[in-house]
Amino acid sequence: MSSPTPLDSLSRIHEPARAVPVVAHADVVVCGAGPAGVAAALAAARTGACTVLIEVAGCLGGVWTAGQLAWIIDTQDKPGLMTEIVVELDKRGARRPRVEGRTDFAYDIEEMKLILDELVSAAGIRVRLHTRVVAALRDSAGRLCAVLTESKSGREAWTAGAFIDATGDGDLSALAGCGFDLGRPGTGECQPMSLVSLVCGPDPQEIDAFIGGGGHAAKERLLAEMKRAGVEPSYTAPTLFHIRDDLYALMANHEYGVSALDADAITAATTRARAEVNRLVNALRGLGGVWSRLRLVATPAQIGVREGRRVHGLHTVTEDELLAGARHEDAVCRVNFGIDVHSTNRAHGGSFDPANRQRSQPYDIPLRALIAKDVDGLLLAGRCISGDFIAHSSYRITGAAVSLGQAAGVTAALAAQSHRSPQDVPWPEVRAALERLGAT
Numbered sequence: 282m283s284s285p286t287p288l289d290s291l292s293r294i295h296e297p298a299r300a301v302p303v304v305a306h307a308d309v310v311v312c313g314a315g316p317a318g319v320a321a322a323l324a325a326a327r328t329g330a331c332t333v334l335i336e337v338a339g340c341l342g343g344v345w346t347a348g349q350l351a352w353i354i355d356t357q358d359k360p361g362l363m364t365e366i367v368v369e370l371d372k373r374g375a376r377r378p379r380v381e382g383r384t385d386f387a388y389d390i391e392e393m394k395l396i397l398d399e400l401v402s403a404a405g406i407r408v409r410l411h412t413r414v415v416a417a418l419r420d421s422a423g424r425l426c427a428v429l430t431e432s433k434s435g436r437e438a439w440t441a442g443a444f445i446d447a448t449g450d451g452d453l454s455a456l457a458g459c460g461f462d463l464g465r466p467g468t469g470e471c472q473p474m475s476l477v478s479l480v481c482g483p484d485p486q487e488i489d490a491f492i493g494g495g496g497h498a499a500k501e502r503l504l505a506e507m508k509r510a511g512v513e514p515s516y517t518a519p520t521l522f523h524i525r526d527d528l529y530a531l532m533a534n535h536e537y538g539v540s541a542l543d544a545d546a547i548t549a550a551t552t553r554a555r556a557e558v559n560r561l562v563n564a565l566r567g568l569g570g571v572w573s574r575l576r577l578v579a580t581p582a583q584i585g586v587r588e589g590r591r592v593h594g595l596h597t598v599t600e601d602e603l604l605a606g607a608r609h610e611d612a613v614c615r616v617n618f619g620i621d622v623h624s625t626n627r628a629h630g631g632s633f634d635p636a637n638r639q640r641s642q643p644y645d646i647p648l649r650a651l652i653a654k655d656v657d658g659l660l661l662a663g664r665c666i667s668g669d670f671i672a673h674s675s676y677r678i679t680g681a682a683v684s685l686g687q688a689a690g691v692t693a694a695l696a697a698q699s700h701r702s703p704q705d706v707p708w709p710e711v712r713a714a715l716e717r718l719g720a721t
């Protein structure tokens with residue numbers, strides 16, 4: 282390489298411009314394959330759009346799989362894919378509600394990975410794993426026209442008629458130039474991260490009193506056991522979810538004050554969290570008795586990020602709407618789950634923020650909250666949609682993410698197929714397409 286030195290100071294390097302191969306021209310490109318991204322891609326493909334799904338991890342599912350969450354909340358009033366997934370999990374004996382009559386449930390993570398692979402394959406979606414979206418290009422009219430990715434195949438470009446940001450953290454929107462908010466107004470403090478880990482060993486009947494998913498008593502008993510073992514978890518409402526046989530998911534740590542946009546901070550948080558989970562599990566095992574066979578099976582490669590960018594949309598879902606139980610003509614999701622702010626600062630306690638215990642009503646999210654305000658041709662799905670700090674703490678759960686993904690996917694497909702902007706697709710057209718998919 283004989284180009285002149287690219288250094289203009291000690292702190293910056295200028296990359297030379299280069300031609301990037303366009304590897305696909307699609308109707309719809311979905312970035313991020315968590316619950317929202319998979320739902321968006323499936324809905325777009327089933328609406329007839331040629332669809333690409335790009336994901337940085339090595340599996341589909343996001344926090345469901347790479348994050349080892351194993352617990353789905355708010356499946357009530359969620360027709361379409363959520364119902365399909367429940368049926369598929371049941372066929373495989375891979376779903377376990379904790380309380381009769383409640384719709385929340387634990388699921389087998391490996392079965393979930395397989396189900397998602399099978400669904401996207403049957404829908405003819407082009408999936409690219411191990412690939413990160415790193416840049417976005419807009420045409421002369423300002424409309425998003427391509428995303429650029431990096432992977433083992435190098436730098437590549439993907440063009441489409443419409444794009445969906447389902448990266449959770451709103452990466453694509455930020456790269457495309459959208460405005461966004463992050464954290465609490467004023468302080469910017471975000472909800473803590475947690476490393477949800479798999480543990481095995483104890484007989485579920487012997488530790489039934491410590492299994493969560495049905496109220497706070499089990500968490501308090503588990504906390505007391507940890508204290509008896511000489512350790513205090515950074516999340517003081519530690520929770521064990523029973524997956525199957527002697528397999529459980531353990532959520533017992535909080536990493537406070539970590540920004541989802543700071544790779545150094547996320548790295549340090551992951552290392553600390555892994556050490557803490559090991560400490561907690563080893564201490565419990567040291568108690569003997571029902572814990573004597575307790576073993577750590579796996580910590581996830583990806584720490585669980587509760588909160589990233591909230592991208593500005595044509596409508597912003599607000600705390601007031603939650604408190605009033607808002608209804609909208611263009612409703613794409615009914616959220617039944619309440620306000621759920623994990624402590625954003627250890628000084629506020631180690632579990633949930635006492636200042637944010639407001640009671641919400643079931644409320645609607647309108648399609649407009651899924652359409653980016655600042656960049657044309659871009660839809661939002663999942664936890665990066667347009668909302669305020671408090672509203673996000675409620676709609677971030679995965680039952681809602683799936684409904685939001687479906688609506689974004691259908692709207693993107695209709696827009697791309699007819700060369701319109703997402704906001705120009707009339708609501709009755711979107712509703713009719715969602716009805717055809719059984720998603721409303």
Ligand SMILES: Cc1cc2nc3c(=O)[nH]c(=O)nc-3n(C[C@H](O)[C@H](O)[C@H](O)COP(=O)(O)OP(=O)(O)OC[C@H]3O[C@@H](n4cnc5c(N)ncnc54)[C@H](O)[C@@H]3O)c2cc1C
Pocket residue numbers: 312313314315316317318335336337338342343344345347350352353354355412413414415447448449450452453474475476477584585586587662663664665677678679680682
């Ligand atoms: C610790 C924790 C506990 C939770 N508990 C529950 C619970 O009990 N029940 C529940 O229903 N919800 C729970 N949630 C909330 C829920 O898991 C998330 O809000 C939900 O997964 C949001 O779905 P999503 O598809 O928007 O985002 P994610 O699941 O975060 O998926 C985003 C995907 O995009 C990919 N991605 C990100 N950036 C890029 C990029 N630049 N290029 C390519 N791909 C990219 C990621 O790898 C990921 O696969 C919890 C979350 C956390 C973190």
